[in-house]
Amino acid sequence: MTKPHLRLVQALVFDVFGTVVDWRGSLLAELRDFGASRGLALDWESFVDAWYWGHRAAMDRVRAAELPWTNDDRLHRMILDQLLEKNALAHLGEDDRSRLNRAWHRLEPWADVLPGLERLRRKYVLGTLSNGSVAVLVNMAKRAKLPWDVVLSAELVRRFKPDPKVYELASALLGLEPAQVLLVAAHRYDLAAASAQGFRTAYVFRPLEYGPGVSPERVSRDEFDLWASDFIELAGLLDA
């Protein structure tokens, strides 16, 4: 039985990196394939982690206006270029760099995602609400068959989450009140910002997002409107 205050919800918007797709496992598989095909012996786990955290730091610089607005796809590329330099791979040409950066367009969803969304889509409008750029989200969804009704991105307001304008835009474009929109995310900062804008919120636990050795953030069961271990449990909690 859906919680009473969630009965108004008409649309679910999803954080994507970590919540919907396993960015780390997907990038690692691509990089290892690439390395094997070129005979490059590198610590690809460290490379992926440096890429991810480097890009997170670059997003912080955009948020702080130390960098002009730069979309997520171009930030990935900026950090990739730096990492190739550091790892004595500066000889890689444009085709290889572009192919590697496009790995972010080919991330794989967690195993529960497609069956969960298949149930949820019957009852709700489903959209992304991601810091990823529109092209990345569209290409990823097409390849992985993610059934979004709408692709909403921080790029549309040229600010990254948790800027309130990102959430405001989402409810405005959907023609809904904030309380009619529920954000699904695996990260506290994102859910807290959405909640502050009046959105409903569902936390999904993704303990493997940062790899098997890393303790995940712990969010208690009463911190947000819903707590789910995966999208199938989430569908059940939302009567879908």
Place this chain on the structure above:
Amino acid sequence: MTKPHLRLVQALVFDVFGTVVDWRGSLLAELRDFGASRGLALDWESFVDAWYWGHRAAMDRVRAAELPWTNDDRLHRMILDQLLEKNALAHLGEDDRSRLNRAWHRLEPWADVLPGLERLRRKYVLGTLSNGSVAVLVNMAKRAKLPWDVVLSAELVRRFKPDPKVYELASALLGLEPAQVLLVAAHRYDLAAASAQGFRTAYVFRPLEYGPGVSPERVSRDEFDLWASDFIELAGLLDA
């Protein structure tokens, strides 16, 4: 065989009202049902035409900055309210007005649209590029099962087509050059504006858009990159 200069095309973006959906037939059916259920004897064809052309005139006022930015959904409602007044229906309350205005969210596609898009989606990214507001396009697509990969709207730049910024935004958000994007539309003004921005263009002939008695605009076969009588022919022309 696809024309050589169209081989770069990766995404198709579609005008929606008239090109994808039969707004006139769909609205007429809804209004007649509504009238019958209330015992209202009105000339619903004239009503629909006045609604459509009133809304077109209101869009022109927004383009000329005589009205502040107002999305398409709210323009429909503004004209609806005026028409109800004129037709001695001012007694209709908020529920009825809202229900009638939501008819724009429930427009039906022409018969060739779903089979044509089903073929085209295998080869191309498919999106809207409409003056319709995002919520209208999303709700319409979900109901009619239009398989858009992305919903792009003039609302995202707060200007209506044929403003060049609408087309520029579309290619930028898709991460593509203009020549990699093809606009499909049943209207010369829209295709001409897209072409001026470097888009590829396909005209689709929709002779019944404005009703059976109205001569459609005639566009010759060599005016744009492609000329198709429907989306199935279009799929064939694009090798999909």
